[in-house]
Amino acid sequence: MSRKFLSGNEAFAEGIRLARPQVISAYPITPQTIVVERLSEMVEDGSLSAEYVHVESEHSALSCAIGASAAGARAFTATSSQGLLYMAECLYYASGGRFPIVMMNADRSTALPWNIYGDQRDSLSQLDSGWIQAYAENAQEALDLALMSYKIAENKDVSTPFMANLDGFVLTHTYEPVDIPDREQADKFLPPYETDNRIDFENPKNMAFSAGPDTNYIFKFKEHEGVLAARDVIAETEKEFAEIFGRKYTGLVENYLTEDADYILVTLGSIAGLCRETADKLRAEGIKAGVVRIRYMRPFPHREIAEALKNAKAYGVLEKDISFGSEGTVYTNVNSALKKADVNIKGYNFIGGLGGRNISASDIEDIFDGISKGTSNVNFIGIGGDSNG
Amino acid sequence: MKEILWLGRGGQGAFTAAKLLGAAYTIDSDDKYALAFPSFGPERRGAPVRAFTKLDTKPITDRSQTEKADLIVILDDTLYDPQLSGLLKEGGKIIVNTKGNISGTVSFDAENTAAEFRLPTVNTVMLGLVSGLSAVVTADEAVQAINGYMPEKIRERNINALLKAVGEVSE
Numbered sequence: 001m002s003r004k005f006l007s008g009n010e011a012f013a014e015g016i017r018l019a020r021p022q023v024i025s026a027y028p029i030t031p032q033t034i035v036v037e038r039l040s041e042m043v044e045d046g047s048l049s050a051e052y053v054h055v056e057s058e059h060s061a062l063s064c065a066i067g068a069s070a071a072g073a074r075a076f077t078a079t080s081s082q083g084l085l086y087m088a089e090c091l092y093y094a095s096g097g098r099f100p101i102v103m104m105n106a107d108r109s110t111a112l113p114w115n116i117y118g119d120q121r122d123s124l125s126q127l128d129s130g131w132i133q134a135y136a137e138n139a140q141e142a143l144d145l146a147l148m149s150y151k152i153a154e155n156k157d158v159s160t161p162f163m164a165n166l167d168g169f170v171l172t173h174t175y176e177p178v179d180i181p182d183r184e185q186a187d188k189f190l191p192p193y194e195t196d197n198r199i200d201f202e203n204p205k206n207m208a209f210s211a212g213p214d215t216n217y218i219f220k221f222k223e224h225e226g227v228l229a230a231r232d233v234i235a236e237t238e239k240e241f242a243e244i245f246g247r248k249y250t251g252l253v254e255n256y257l258t259e260d261a262d263y264i265l266v267t268l269g270s271i272a273g274l275c276r277e278t279a280d281k282l283r284a285e286g287i288k289a290g291v292v293r294i295r296y297m298r299p300f301p302h303r304e305i306a307e308a309l310k311n312a313k314a315y316g317v318l319e320k321d322i323s324f325g326s327e328g329t330v331y332t333n334v335n336s337a338l339k340k341a342d343v344n345i346k347g348y349n350f351i352g353g354l355g356g357r358n359i360s361a362s363d364i365e366d367i368f369d370g371i372s373k374g375t376s377n378v379n380f381i382g383i384g385g386d387s388n389g
Numbered sequence: 390m391k392e393i394l395w396l397g398r399g400g401q402g403a404f405t406a407a408k409l410l411g412a413a414y415t416i417d418s419d420d421k422y423a424l425a426f427p428s429f430g431p432e433r434r435g436a437p438v439r440a441f442t443k444l445d446t447k448p449i450t451d452r453s454q455t456e457k458a459d460l461i462v463i464l465d466d467t468l469y470d471p472q473l474s475g476l477l478k479e480g481g482k483i484i485v486n487t488k489g490n491i492s493g494t495v496s497f498d499a500e501n502t503a504a505e506f507r508l509p510t511v512n513t514v515m516l517g518l519v520s521g522l523s524a525v526v527t528a529d530e531a532v533q534a535i536n537g538y539m540p541e542k543i544r545e546r547n548i549n550a551l552l553k554a555v556g557e558v559s560e
Binding site: 003005137138169170171173174175176177270271272273274276277358359360361 | 421
């Protein structure tokens, strides 16, 4: 193990180097991030043996990864913001074809007004594309996710592509000390990719075919079951990861002081640390605050969230996202989880950080204040409630 | 937690200095933590940029921008503004690269030192001032960070410039 001072992008690239992808495809223009530059340097200096393909667009980047995966190769690509939206068509080909590609997405704003700062509207708009979606909080978790992602995606019961999300700038461009595992340990953890879901001249078969109305929905049911199967596979993978590398992760959610909390803030990504610090501060003042950090948006932690919130008096959901004319999508998902579990407590949505706007400690205190005293249903931090009341 | 705010212009290496400080602080110990990040956004040469370094002996989970700093380090005196003192914590210091003497700050002609070592930027000289004046990192830790994170061909000149700056402000 070695310790280095790296950005989230660089940490993720180190994790991918250890995962030994055989094909990396990338379109290196804005809003792409440094992750693919670092990987190209690794291929150049021989520390990573992979076919590195420069393509002419994000659409082609994912198409190339799909082709590589269909040939039985472990494939990687990365994108961000409008780049992710441009490859949206291909996201469905990858998931429908059950190709366990791993893609890093730097969570950044969508146009217009043009802005490439941090924001989660890019990836959250693609929740229905059939990909597993994870959200890292810090650079160490990003590196570890890079390594775990292939093991989860390539599991035979899962066979689903994996999108690892890193908050733009706050995580992707922020430097911090990161432990880089040894190559031998990484190889022990993650064996080479083997699959029957590939082009094989010895055993030719039909792939990526059409399916009419009578069978199409059966494929969709199986796709749904594949993402759901990731629930257990994530737990097993994290257990094995902890045994080899000593770092423990907590599955689909990470709870903080939720057991006896009256007021719980549910959030995702790199803002969670500030939320936990604020919870500590409020606890010192006698207010029982807690935090749930969603680590996986797909499969969605329905049971875990209901379990964490069931004894609370009220909750809030903080997200860098808005589905215009409705509410934040994470809030919608959380509400569905609570409804199914018959948890009937007051909930409020807090929209913040759009277009990279800083979320401060006092903003989080105001959010907890809103949760405990009651506020509008959908609140824009620093602006107020929406006109829906 | 110690918080350092760096002010410079695009191309002057303020963020590089912010990173080197974080790397230096954590280089010898697994029990020290640091975050270094720029004022986010597209990079433009000459435009004012801010960079932040946070240093602590426990993991740093607050990734928000620094609101009150222990040190403000200004690489270009055209960016100095008396109101910056409002961003300082109690007992905080402002260090400025300037040919003149700005009252209420530690004024230092870093350009002169940089020129002596044929360096086009003052960032490692300013890092040396931070080390010499605040002791958040030792000169040796800063040298190790330069050795670990700067391209080989510019290491020696930067190390020499840094050590000279440390020497000029240390007792």
